[in-house]
Amino acid sequence: MKFPIGELSRQTAVKVPTIRYYEQIGLLPEAPRTEGNRRLYGKSEVDRLNFIRHSRELGFEIDDIRELLAMAAQPQSSCHQVDSIANNHLIEIDRRIASLTALKAELSRMVDECGHGRVCDCRIIEALADHSHCRSEH
Amino acid sequence: MKFPIGELSRQTAVKVPTIRYYEQIGLLPEAPRTEGNRRLYGKSEVDRLNFIRHSRELGFEIDDIRELLAMAAQPQSSCHQVDSIANNHLIEIDRRIASLTALKAELSRMVDECGHGRVCDCRIIEALADHSHCRSEH
DNA sequence: CTTGCTTCTCTAGTGGCTAGAGGAAGTAGC
DNA sequence: GCTACTTCCTCTAGCCACTAGAGAAGCAAG
Structure with a gap:
């Protein structure tokens, strides 16, 4: 028991x-x-x-x-409060998915463009340094 | 300066x-x-x-x-290390997106099934209590 | 000289746990 | 009963990446 x-x-x-x-x-x-x-x-x-x-x-x-x-x-x-907590959460999840998807696209592009050579030619580091004026997500 | x-x-x-x-x-x-x-x-x-x-x-x-x-x-x-950090990160992002998408589906279903009545009829609380043996994500 | 803004250092708090110390209680075998 | 082992107890401190706040000092404009 x-x-x-x-x-x-x-x-x-x-x-x-x-x-x-x-x-x-x-x-x-x-x-x-x-x-x-x-x-x-x-x-x-x-x-x-x-x-x-x-x-x-x-x-x-x-x-x-x-x-x-x-x-x-x-x-x-009433169930409305429960509903509203869940719905707020759903909105937040949508935002996170959208942000992660954008992020994935950017990272994929970076990895693709990386010439797999030496760092001085590597686009990843360049890309990370460059996007100083992107709108911030999240 | x-x-x-x-x-x-x-x-x-x-x-x-x-x-x-x-x-x-x-x-x-x-x-x-x-x-x-x-x-x-x-x-x-x-x-x-x-x-x-x-x-x-x-x-x-x-x-x-x-x-x-x-x-x-x-x-x-070499660029390989940079590449590998970015790639690991990409894998992690994919996992997070997948997990969030599953989560969204479940939450949506829960909200849909909520009869918008009183808590005793609310499916959300039931659903949260029920899934005790789901495989854990993440 | 005063007002008000920026900067300084320092400490402590956030969320949601996790790790570890040091000791007591319970259990199984001999 | 004794020993070894496991589980449990409390307590404190640590994790990450900041964020908030106190109290003091610097600096520029009017």
């Missing part, structure tokens, strides 16, 4: 120190302890931590997750 | 504290000072800092830039 932190770590693929860190910053509630002072967890902590982990994988920040968790805790409230 | 740090900042769009930080970590050489202890810069620092800034914008890490700068300083050496 109840298991220690290592087992929680195994079940969620979240590292032990990270779990303790999450507890410290209040993302996880303080776990009850055994007589020997070890933390004890149950099924609900697995769920909560999986929620957190998956949200982190999707790039949500800790504060976003805090909000999402708070909203999930009061299921009768 | 020689100008102070604020002017260097304006010419390169790198913030003043960041310039001092770069000096501190040895990415920029220690600038000569005026009698009144202010740093003085010239054209070559503008070039070097633009190189750094552009490399950072392209996502290179400080250590990569250190290597690139070292290679640029000995132009008779």
